[in-house]
Every structure is written in structure tokens, then in C-alpha cells.
Amino acid sequence: MKGLISVAVDVYKKVSRVLWVILFANIAVALLKIVVGSIIHSASMTADGFHSMTDGSSNVVGLIGIRLASKPVDKDHPYGHKKFETLTGLFIAGMLFFIGGKIILNAISSFMKPVAPNITIESLIVLIITLCINIFVSVYEYNVGKKLGSQILISDSMHTRSDIYVSIGVLATLVGVKLGLPPIIDPIASLVVSGFVIYAAYEIFKDNSGVLVDKVAVDTEKIRDIALRFDQVKDAHDIRSRGSANDMHIDMHIMTEPYMSVEESHKLIHSIEEQIRNEINANAQVIAHLEPYSSEIEV
Structure with missing residues (x-):
């Protein structure tokens, strides 16, 4: 158990470092x-900018959540504080x-009074640069999140990933206006932006709520x-299982020959636990209830 706690603390430190790096990138x-x-x-680029700002604010929330989740087991929290990561x-x-x-x-307001954006080569270059940054941030954060089993990093990367599609939509809008399309295409693009944002929110909610309801x-x-x-x-x-990648709990009933000694049973349970951790999840906490096995003979 102490080994698992030590590993968890190290994971949270790595997650925290990644969040700090991503925070500064998102703010920029x-x-x-x-x-x-x-x-x-x-309107669409400004909306995209505020969406990107929420990436930075979510990093701050993530840092707070990681700090709470990394607290050790105490009298009031015998299972630890890891679900603070899920709440985050x-x-x-x-x-x-x-x-x-x-x-x-904002898009509805722009429909009432559409304004043609003043498009420059510089603005297009800025958008392309930020798009490239978002692609790097999203891929990097998702890969590290999967490697560390961090719900916060995976959720935040999904948030940032929506920025990629949003930025592509904004870029297409600006090019369209430059080619002569009506200004109303800008608020339409903002509605598309909102669709990506809400979809990302739904995906994050679905993944994290599954942990809280013991899926x-x-x-x-x-x-x-x-x-x-x-x-x-x-x-x-x-057999039952619940939790997340870095806080998984498995319990089951195992039937063995009734003549097994306590020592033999103890070694068996530890062997099964070790095999489960090797094949399924290194952080899994396994509880096995032993039952005597008796074969039924049909008459």
C-alpha cells in the first residue's frame, strides 16, 4: 500500500508540472x-480567444484539484482524496x-448586427500559429495524461482539442469573408464554435461522472x-470494478479447495493481485473473498 501511495504522489507531481507548462501556453x-x-x-476569432482563455482557467482549476487529490489518507478519508481529481x-x-x-x-447578437471583420495577412498568420500551438499542446497533454492515468490531463486535452477544430472553423470563416462571402458567416461560425465547446463539455462530463457513479x-x-x-x-x-486509471478498485469472490491453509490462501491472493496489476492496472487495489469449493455430484 505504501508503494502505491508513493507512486501516486510522484504521478501528481508530474501532472502538476505539465499543467503549469500548458497554462502559460494557453494564456499566450x-x-x-x-x-x-x-x-x-x-466575432468568431474573439469567441475562439475566450474559449482558449478557459483552457488557461481550467489549468488553474486543475492545479488546485491536483493539490487536493494528492493529499494523503487521513482519518476522515480512509480511501484518500483522489476523487477530487474527478470533481475537478x-x-x-x-x-x-x-x-x-x-x-x-454573442452569436445571436451578431446576427442582429453583423459586422464584416477586417482581415489581414497578419491575422491569418496569428491564427495559423496558435492553431499549431494548440495541436502540440493537445497531443502532448493527452499522451502524458494517458501515460500517467490522469483524468485532469485527459479532460483538459479534450478541452484544448476542441480549440483545434474551432480554430480551423474560424480560419475557414476569415478566408471565406476575404473571398467575398457575406459577414453573417461570422456569427454562424460562432455557433459552430459553441457546438464544439458543448460537445467537449459533454465528453468530459461523461468520462468523469462514470467514475463518481462507480461505472x-x-x-x-x-x-x-x-x-x-x-x-x-x-x-x-x-467480480466488480470501479474507479479511474490511477485509482482502481477490484473485488471478487474466489473459490478454492477447502483444505488450503491460511498461509497458502494468503500467498494465492497476493499472486492474483500482482498478476492483475501487471496485466490490467499497476495502481489497482484488489480485495478477494475466499470461499471453499465443493463439487456437486449429480445422482
């Missing part, structure tokens, strides 16, 4: 879009739902197959 991208969007009077993911989803609604309202974390048959590889195990049932 957001300010660039907002300033340029305001100068050229582009839900908070990020809420932020995205809010910003998506705000973009829709199945591992295929039951996979766990059963591992247990049955051991000769002493005659059957395995009532």
Missing part, C-alpha cells in the same frame, strides 16, 4: 486571439458548458480469466 494563445480578433472585429474534471466540464452558452448569446472500470471476464489461471482457483464470481 488566448491573448493573441482576443487582441487580434478585437482589432479586426471578428466535472468543474472543467461546467466551465465549458457556460462558455458555450455565452458564445451562442465498471474493467471487463469482468478479463479479471476472471486471470484468477482462473491459478491451479488452486476453482471458480471466481461476484
Whole structure:
């Protein structure tokens, strides 16, 4: 158990460092879009900039969540504080739902009084640069999140990934206006932006809420197959799993020969736990209930 706690603390430190790097990158991208969007009077680029700003604010929320989640086990929290990471993911989803609604309202306002954006080569270059930064940030953050099993990094990368599609839409809008399309295409693009934002919020909400409601974390048959590889195990049932990649809990009932000693049973359980951690999740906490096996003879 102490080994798992030590690993978790190291993971949270790595997640925190990544969030700090991503925070500064997101702030730079957001300010660039907002300033340029305001100068050229582009509702879609300005909306994209505020969306990027939520990336930075979600990083701050993530840093707070990681600090809370990394707290050690105490009397009031015998299972630790890891679900603060899940709550942080839900908070990020809420932020995205809010910003998506705000973009829709701004788009409706722009429909009433559409303004043709003042497009320059410089603004297009800025948009392309920020798009490249977002692609790097999203891929890097997602890969590290998967490697570390961090819900916050994965959620935040999904948030940033929506920026990529949004920026592509804004870029297409500016080029379209430059080619002679009517200014109303700009608020239309803003509605598309809101669609991506709300979809990202839904994906983040779905992933994190699954952890809170104890959705199945591992295929039951996979766990059963591992247990049955051991000769002493005659059957395995009532298998359950819950949690996230870095806080997984598995419990099951294992049937063995009734003559096994306590020491033999203890070694068997530890062997099964180790095999599950090797094949499924290194952070899995396994609880196995032993039952005596008796074959039924049909008369």
C-alpha cells in the first residue's frame, strides 16, 4: 500500500508540472486571439480567444484539484482524496458548458448586427500559429495524461482539442469573408464554435461522472480469466470494478479447495493481485473473498 501511495504522489507531481507548462501556453494563445480578433472585429476569432482563455482557467482549476487529490489518507478519508481529481474534471466540464452558452448569446447578437471583420495577412498568420500551438499542446497533454492515468490531463486535452477544430472553423470563416462571402458567416461560425465547446463539455462530463457513479472500470471476464489461471482457483464470481486509471478498485469472490491453509490462501491472493496489476492496472487495489469449493455430484 505504501508503494502505491508513493507512486501516486510522484504521478501528481508530474501532472502538476505539465499543467503549469500548458497554462502559460494557453494564456499566450488566448491573448493573441482576443487582441487580434478585437482589432479586426471578428466575432468568431474573439469567441475562439475566450474559449482558449478557459483552457488557461481550467489549468488553474486543475492545479488546485491536483493539490487536493494528492493529499494523503487521513482519518476522515480512509480511501484518500483522489476523487477530487474527478470533481475537478466535472468543474472543467461546467466551465465549458457556460462558455458555450455565452458564445451562442454573442452569436445571436451578431446576427442582429453583423459586422464584416477586417482581415489581414497578419491575422491569418496569428491564427495559423496558435492553431499549431494548440495541436502540440493537445497531443502532448493527452499522451502524458494517458501515460500517467490522469483524468485532469485527459479532460483538459479534450478541452484544448476542441480549440483545434474551432480554430480551423474560424480560419475557414476569415478566408471565406476575404473571398467575398457575406459577414453573417461570422456569427454562424460562432455557433459552430459553441457546438464544439458543448460537445467537449459533454465528453468530459461523461468520462468523469462514470467514475463518481462507480461505472465498471474493467471487463469482468478479463479479471476472471486471470484468477482462473491459478491451479488452486476453482471458480471466481461476484467480480466488480470501479474507479479511474490511477485509482482502481477490484473485488471478487474466489473459490478454492477447502483444505488450503491460511498461509497458502494468503500467498494465492497476493499472486492474483500482482498478476492483475501487471496485466490490467499497476495502481489497482484488489480485495478477494475466499470461499471453499465443493463439487456437486449429480445422482
